[in-house]
Amino acid sequence: MNGKIFIIEDEASIIQLIQHNLEKEGFIVSSSVNGNDGLKELKKFQPNLLLLDWMLPDFSGIEVCKNIRKDISLKNLPIIMLTAKGEEEDKIKGLDSGVDDYLTKPFSFNELLARIKAVLRRADPKVVSDKIEFDDLKLDRIEKRVFRDNKEIQLGPTEFRLLEFFLTNPKRVYSRDQILESVWPNNINVESRTIDVHIRRLRQSINLKDKKELIRTVRSSGYSLV
Amino acid sequence: MNGKIFIIEDEASIIQLIQHNLEKEGFIVSSSVNGNDGLKELKKFQPNLLLLDWMLPDFSGIEVCKNIRKDISLKNLPIIMLTAKGEEEDKIKGLDSGVDDYLTKPFSFNELLARIKAVLRRADPKVVSDKIEFDDLKLDRIEKRVFRDNKEIQLGPTEFRLLEFFLTNPKRVYSRDQILESVWPNNINVESRTIDVHIRRLRQSINLKDKKELIRTVRSSGYSLV
DNA sequence: TTTTATTGTTACAGAATTGTTACAAACTAA
DNA sequence: TTAGTTTGTAACAATTCTGTAACAATAAAA
Structure with missing residues (x-):
């Protein structure tokens, strides 16, 4: 298995063609023609990469991309944008919205494949994969379960997101503001000291005697995280 | 500072143009026209990203890229290949050699910039992190960590800022007034002798036996700083 | 609905950091 | 050498920051 790829495209015929070819290459592929519902399906599918069309029935790929970059569980999902818009300013708008690569239709499947591989090569395997590990700590993003020293630990939703956030960059020091921005839903107002309390709760949960x-x-x- | 970029290119005029524009964007840029010697310079420069021309006087960019991917200290360096070779098979050969993106000449500088940002966004923050080194001392501004002789040292906030300040210009002698002005928040009144005390604390922390x-x-x- | 779990806030205790001072030690110049 | 100057060091109090428990508000589950 090379990875799981999700496609959100306007034209069903293009989806079929890409999907068929990607599956021949060993990828697991799922798809949607609708940007809005597509996001829900995408979350369920937990892909390693997203192929995103600029033109979608409901709203633009740019919007979809921005929404993904705001969502903590998806923000690191690699995205390649596929589009008929080949003007310089379109390319820049697309790339600046947070995608990893930008491919103008019509493109050759082999170039798409090479670019998919390049993006997956670079993607942080910790972030993209379903399970994140650090030390004797394991976090399963799909099952939403956490283990330390192979013992399961029950966390509240906020503690889970907090730990998930720390695990994406162990050893890096985050300010309370950065934590707030990434772990709490946007536009919410919480005291920065509230983080201390959640840190304490998380500590209490994941600490084991003799560890x-x-x-x-x-x-x-x-x-x-350490 | 947005990052450090190294350019290995055949044509000096292209280098000049790119370098000039990148510096306007706040990047620190260094370059070489020679693939072979370029690698040594590149290692010294410690860039966050490499712009690599396909056609080099000594050997091809593809070779350079493969060498980089074999070198443990460079293997994660993000690379964007710049080339006049626009055929599908060339693109695929380039991408498959391990580069992160592939741009066909002539390209617009703005597209290059957008692609540089996209690649840096994705790159492992550890690769991009902003380290200042002197001797066996390493200070990471982003991760907020300090190492001496690869052992981590925990510093208080003021000691961290003080060391950070010294590292920006090792070997330069600073007066207490200069230190005060740069390390302490503005409009604060501290005795100049207070600095002596902080110097002592910093010394105590970063000194190792036999060092x-x-x-x-x-x-x-x-x-x-020495 | 009632019960249970989760969340955000606050107040206070406790810990780490900071600035100051006094005195000892090191250095300089005559 | 000595007197004068400058720096090193330890101790202390003041300040700042964090840990913790308790509580009320809210959301989720039964």
């Missing part, structure tokens, strides 16, 4: 503390406090800066 | 003293006292002038 080292996994969350480090960096005074006047924030927190990091 | 040389890194902070030099310059009597009646100030302090410097």
Whole structure:
């Protein structure tokens, strides 16, 4: 298995062709013609990569892309945009919206394939895969379960997202503002000290006797995973 | 600072143009016209991204790319290949050699810029992280960590800023006034002798047994990083 | 509905960091 | 050498920041 690819495209015939060829290459492929419902299906499918058409029936691929980049569970999903819009300004608008690559129709399937491989090569396997591991900590994004030292740990939704966030970049120190922005839904107002409380709850849950503390406090800066 | 970019190109005029435009965008740019020697310079420069021409005087960009991917300290370096070779099979050969993106000459600078940003967005932040090094001392501005002799050192906020300040200009002697102005928040009143105390604390933290003293006292002038 | 779990806020305790000072030590110039 | 200057060091109090528990509000489940 080379990975799971989801396609959101306007034209069913293009989907069929790409899907058929990708499956011959060993990918698992799922697709949707509708941008809106497509997002729900996409979340369920948990792909490693998204092929996204610029022109969608409901709203533009640009919008879809921006929404994905705001969603913590999808924000690192690699995206290649496929579009008939080949003008310089379109390319730049597309790339700036957060996609990883931009391919103008009509394109050769082999070039698409080469670009898919290039993007997947670069993608952080920790982030893209369903399971993230660090030390003796395992987090399953699909099943939403967390294990430490092979013992299952029950976390509340916020604690889960918080841990998921730290796991995407262990050892990096995040400020409370950065944590707020990434872990809490947009446009929500919470005191920054609230994070301390959630950090404490997370610590309480993932700490095991005889096991080292996994969350480090960096005074006047924030927190990091060890 | 947006990042450091290295260019290996055949045509000096193209280098000049790209370099000039990238620097206007806030990147730090270095370059070479020679693939072979270029690699040495590149290693010294420690870029976050490489722009690589296909056609080089000594050997092809494809070879350079493959060598980079074999080198453990460079294997994650993001690469964008620039080339006049626009045939499908060339693109595929280029992408398959391990580059992250492939741009056919002539290209617009704005598209190049958008693609550079897209690649840097995706790159492992550890590759992109902003490290300052001096001797066996490493300070990571993004991850907010300090290492000496590869052992991590925990510093208080003021000591961190102080060291960060010294690292921007090692070997330069700073007066207490200069240190005060740069390391302490504006409009704060601290005795200049307070600096001595912080210097001492920083020394205590970064000194290792059997390792040389890194902070030099310059009597009646100030302090410097060796 | 009632019950249970999760969440955000606050107040206070506790810990780490900071600035100051006094004195010891090191250095300089005559 | 000595007196004068400058820096090193330890100790202390003040300040700032974080940990924690308790509580009310809200959401989810039974």
